[in-house]
Amino acid sequence: MLIDLHNHSCLSPCGSLEMSPARLVEEAAARGIGMLALTDHNAGDNLPAFAVCCRRAGIVPVYGMEVTGREEAHLLCLFGDLKTAVRFGYEIYENLQTIPNNPDRMGDQIIVDEDENILGELEKHLAGGAVEF
Ligand SMILES: [Zn+2]
Numbered sequence: 001m002l003i004d005l006h007n008h009s010c011l012s013p014c015g016s017l018e019m020s021p022a023r024l025v026e027e028a029a030a031r032g033i034g035m036l037a038l039t040d041h042n043a044g045d046n047l048p049a050f051a052v053c054c055r056r057a058g059i060v061p062v063y064g065m066e067v068t069g070r071e072e073a074h075l076l077c078l079f080g081d082l083k084t085a086v087r088f089g090y091e092i093y094e095n096l097q098t099i100p101n102n103p104d105r106m107g108d109q110i111i112v113d114e115d116e117n118i119l120g121e122l123e124k125h126l127a128g129g130a131v132e133f
Pocket of ligand 1: 006008066
């Protein structure tokens, strides 16, 4: 089985606006990937859409995040359970340093549903600061 455990969606400022969870899953399916993780920076708001897209495509989902620690290390955090991952994402975002995102300079941070409808965007810059507990 092909496995890919490090991917960003349009929620990550480094990810392209076109890279919705639906598009990510579609491209993974075309490459024959059987297990796929979504690991956006410091937030998990696109994980529910990712779960639906994986179910539709018959891909085993892994719910994740790329968390920036205080020492600037990027930690890939992976969960088998959607609810736990989403809850973890809210906690990470809440404890992320507040650096306002500027979409023009830093990139978009878009939350979408499984059909690529825009649900909102996150205001703190997700790849800028560190998480402080
Ligand atoms: Zn990454």
